[in-house]
Amino acid sequence: MTREVWDTLYAEANLLHRNVSDLAAFLPFPKAEFQDDTPVKPDPLCNNMLMDTSISETPYPDFRDACFAAAPFGWWRDTYRDTPIGDRLHAHFGTFEILGRDTPLKADGMRAFLIYQRAGYHYPMHHHPAEEIYLVLAGEASFEREGHASQTLGPGATAFHPEGVPHALTTDQSAILAYVLWRGDLHTKPVFTYPEQLS
Numbered sequence: 001m002t003r004e005v006w007d008t009l010y011a012e013a014n015l016l017h018r019n020v021s022d023l024a025a026f027l028p029f030p031k032a033e034f035q036d037d038t039p040v041k042p043d044p045l046c047n048n049m050l051m052d053t054s055i056s057e058t059p060y061p062d063f064r065d066a067c068f069a070a071a072p073f074g075w076w077r078d079t080y081r082d083t084p085i086g087d088r089l090h091a092h093f094g095t096f097e098i099l100g101r102d103t104p105l106k107a108d109g110m111r112a113f114l115i116y117q118r119a120g121y122h123y124p125m126h127h128h129p130a131e132e133i134y135l136v137l138a139g140e141a142s143f144e145r146e147g148h149a150s151q152t153l154g155p156g157a158t159a160f161h162p163e164g165v166p167h168a169l170t171t172d173q174s175a176i177l178a179y180v181l182w183r184g185d186l187h188t189k190p191v192f193t194y195p196e197q198l199s
Contacts, residue, residue, distance in 0.1 A: 005069045006034060006104045012066040013098060013112065016135075016179070022158040026133045027183050030099065030107035038104045043076035045094035049116040054174040055138035059156050064137055064177065067098065067114045074114075075102045079189060084198045085124070092121035098179075100186065111182040116175065117141065123169040125193040129185035132161040134178045141176040144168040146193075166193040 010032055017029040049055070050068055058064045074096030080086050093115070097103040100111030111130075117123060119139075125146065134143070140154040146166040153159060161167045163184060169176070192198060 002073055002104075003034065003036065005066075005073060009066040009070045009098060010034075010105055012063040013179075016060060016063045020135060020158075022133065023135060023179075023181065026160075026181055027110050030110055032099055032105040032107040035104055035106050038102065039075060040073050041075040041078075041096075042072065043090075043094050043096075045090070045092075045116060045118075046071050046074075046076065048118060049094070049175075049177070052116075052118070052175050054119060055116075055177040057155070058138040058177070060137055063179070067137075067179075070098070071096065071114070073104075074098075077102070077113075080192070083192065083195070089123065092118045093123055095180070100182075109183070109186075111186050113180045113182075115178050115180050117169060117171050119171050119173055119175045121171050124198065125166040125168045126190045127164050127166045127193050128182075128190035129163050129188050130182040131163050131184045133181050134159040134161075135180075137177045137179055139171070139174040139176040141174075142170040142172070144170070 017023045076096045095113045095115040098112045099105045099107045136153050136155050136157045142150045142152050143159045144150040
């Protein structure tokens, strides 16, 4: 059953890349090798995500449903857990890897994640050496990139974050569900840009 879930997700991700030109331009869709020894790392936010009605409308229902089917079997990340706001952040923001390293769908040259952020939360400025693109699947959020005006983006919109450029994400009345791709440095973790401002 688990293999079938990940095979379906891989097929739907492939279709998404074919149909969304910004994803296809960002990087070619990789070949993946299924490995069933990846540990499951659950997160309470998974249940919140699956029941959140603010992300029920999406132009990509098949991909969203495939992500939701895989979510209970994913390795949800603990980034920032040891920071002053780690517990609060992880009560509002969660992500697990779909393609790449910490997932049964092993692939080289990229990492792909599903991210979920609950309504009414500000994910502070952070940066990483990987280049990144967000595709909003459902809901909406304000995307901030240092040196640029913030933009409120909804389903079907994309946001690009260059290497090392600080960016932030703020939700208001709706949660956000997004598909996120990394290329370049795939190993260096993100860090908060202004840790002295965290409280």
